[in-house]
Amino acid sequence: MTAFPFSLENPIEWPGPPPASADVVVVGAGVIGVTCALFLARRGLSVTLLEKGRVAGEQSSRNWGWIRQQGRAPEELPIAGEACSLWRQLARECGEDVGLAPGGVTYFAHTDKEMAALHEWMPHARAHGLDTHLMDGAQTAALIPGMSRQVIGAMETPSDMRAEPWKAVPALARLAAREGVTIVENCAVRTLDVMAGRVAGVVTEAGRIQADEVVVAGGAWSSLLLRQSGIDLPQLSVRGTVMATEPLKQVYAGAATDDKVAFRRRQDGGYTLAAAGFHELFLGPDAFRHCRRYLPALREDPLGTRFKLAAPAGFPDAWRLARRWSADRPTPFERMRMLDPAPNARVVRDTPRAFAKRFPGLGEVRVKAAWAGMIDAMPDVLPVVDRCTALPGLTVGTGMSAHGFGIGPGFGRVLADLVVGRETGHDLSRFRLTRFSDGSPIRPGPAL
Numbered sequence: 001m002t003a004f005p006f007s008l009e010n011p012i013e014w015p016g017p018p019p020a021s022a023d024v025v026v027v028g029a030g031v032i033g034v035t036c037a038l039f040l041a042r043r044g045l046s047v048t049l050l051e052k053g054r055v056a057g058e059q060s061s062r063n064w065g066w067i068r069q070q071g072r073a074p075e076e077l078p079i080a081g082e083a084c085s086l087w088r089q090l091a092r093e094c095g096e097d098v099g100l101a102p103g104g105v106t107y108f109a110h111t112d113k114e115m116a117a118l119h120e121w122m123p124h125a126r127a128h129g130l131d132t133h134l135m136d137g138a139q140t141a142a143l144i145p146g147m148s149r150q151v152i153g154a155m156e157t158p159s160d161m162r163a164e165p166w167k168a169v170p171a172l173a174r175l176a177a178r179e180g181v182t183i184v185e186n187c188a189v190r191t192l193d194v195m196a197g198r199v200a201g202v203v204t205e206a207g208r209i210q211a212d213e214v215v216v217a218g219g220a221w222s223s224l225l226l227r228q229s230g231i232d233l234p235q236l237s238v239r240g241t242v243m244a245t246e247p248l249k250q251v252y253a254g255a256a257t258d259d260k261v262a263f264r265r266r267q268d269g270g271y272t273l274a275a276a277g278f279h280e281l282f283l284g285p286d287a288f289r290h291c292r293r294y295l296p297a298l299r300e301d302p303l304g305t306r307f308k309l310a311a312p313a314g315f316p317d318a319w320r321l322a323r324r325w326s327a328d329r330p331t332p333f334e335r336m337r338m339l340d341p342a343p344n345a346r347v348v349r350d351t352p353r354a355f356a357k358r359f360p361g362l363g364e365v366r367v368k369a370a371w372a373g374m375i376d377a378m379p380d381v382l383p384v385v386d387r388c389t390a391l392p393g394l395t396v397g398t399g400m401s402a403h404g405f406g407i408g409p410g411f412g413r414v415l416a417d418l419v420v421g422r423e424t425g426h427d428l429s430r431f432r433l434t435r436f437s438d439g440s441p442i443r444p445g446p447a448l
């Protein structure tokens with residue numbers, strides 16, 4: 001078995017040096033930063049995209065590759081729909097194979113309670129004109145044959161898609177570079193540069209870059225960076241373990257999940273597997289600081305989160321991690337160029353077995369690679385996409401809460417329009433930064 005195919009040994013594609021100034025600096029080259037930078041360039045601005053490690057080295061290459069509208073919060077659906085159109089358009093414009101394919105997304109139900117939850121979501125699908133439909137057990141078995149475990153029904157959205165993340169996001173970065181974005185890898189942003197109460201640029205390990213506008217799209221690190229400027233973002237991150245199997249017969253062209261196993265057909269003929277509804281929170285100071293705000297989500301899904309005693313050194317919420325620093329010295333960002341957590345060995349052992357048991361006709365399920373990613377999450381399991389009123393010139397796009405890959409290009413486009421002051425075309429109030437501090441109740445998005 002090999003490790004994740006993406007590592008710091010990958011050659012640096014964008015060595016810099018960074019420029020002295022730009023109209024906009026975007027911090028973090030995951031799917032959000034890359035697509036935001038691309039759309040900013042399309043709005044005619046000079047854009048510098050800074051990445052402490054490698055483009056897409058963290059969540060944006062490690063995810064399951066599901067591009068789904070199904071099961072999302074209603075406020076996200078128009079943006080997820082736009083993201084699907086953008087994925088198709090950008091995949092063509094990239095001129096590279098990103099593994100984008102239709103195939104659908106299916107959620108299985110084994111109990112009446114699970115089926116009722118699927119029924120409850122259907123009005124959202126109808127309101128947004130999605131092709132989502134419910135199936136009974138027989139219809140599900142006809143769609144996905146060979147399953148040993150009886151289901152009482154399922155929900156499918158045939159127009160949902162999949163892509164190969166480690167191909168797609170670097171390809172989008174190359175498209176952005178062709179359209180004028182200056183990308184610099186191995187270039188950590190140490191702090192925002194703030195003058196006279198507004199953003200004046202960033203201080204990087206390679207020096208200062210002047211910019212009137214900065215977008216923070218730092219994934220699991222956003223909270224740590226924003227804290228240097230006094231902005232409190234109650235963000236945590238959890239470990240998700242993922243595996244890729246050797247090629248196997250196709251049972252479904254898309255992605256599907258029950259309560260234990262999630263699988264997605266891969267372009268190379270295998271499946272990407274994961275333990276469904278299972279992630280691990282390493283308890284650190286931020287986990288304790290923010291625990292009250294996470295209680296509503298924990299109550300809705302009490303078994304999904306497993307707690308681990310302490311984060312390994314250098315992780316975003318590690319006990320001994322520096323929380324404050326001066327910009328003239330190396331920071332936690334340079335010390336952890338690429339967050340590459342070890343996968344959970346038990347999950348790597350048990351998940352392929354569970355998948356094989358569900359599909360006995362597939363024969364032996366052999367895992368060729370296993371890896372993990374730290375998923376950044378917010379208390380209501382919804383992103384923060386907003387202008388920061390407390391610090392003019394700052395825009396935040398982070399906390400994608402395990403579903404930012406699929407919706408990424410949609411939020412990337414929205415963020416670019418927020419920066420230039422254009423109408424975004426969407427109601428973004430549910431994603432506002434202040435919702436955790438203005439006394440609003442915390443309302444978790446759907447736990448589907």
Ligand SMILES: Cc1cc2nc3c(=O)[nH]c(=O)nc-3n(C[C@H](O)[C@H](O)[C@H](O)COP(=O)(O)OP(=O)(O)OC[C@H]3O[C@@H](n4cnc5c(N)ncnc54)[C@H](O)[C@@H]3O)c2cc1C
Pocket residue numbers: 027028029030031032033050051052053054055056057058059060061062063064065066067068187188189190217218219220221222225240241242333337338372373374375397398399400401402403404405406407
């Ligand atoms: C195991 C797993 C499975 C998932 N499955 C899915 C799925 O199937 N579908 C889906 O839609 N989503 C999925 N997600 C979620 C999705 O991958 C993320 O929501 C999305 O990739 C987040 O993108 P991002 O750009 O916000 O963050 P990231 O991809 O994490 O990028 C942030 C980047 O910012 C850089 N950075 C941080 N701080 C600094 C700094 N100070 N200076 C310079 N650079 C900095 C980091 O190095 C990083 O590269 C999954 C995630 C994981 C981990």
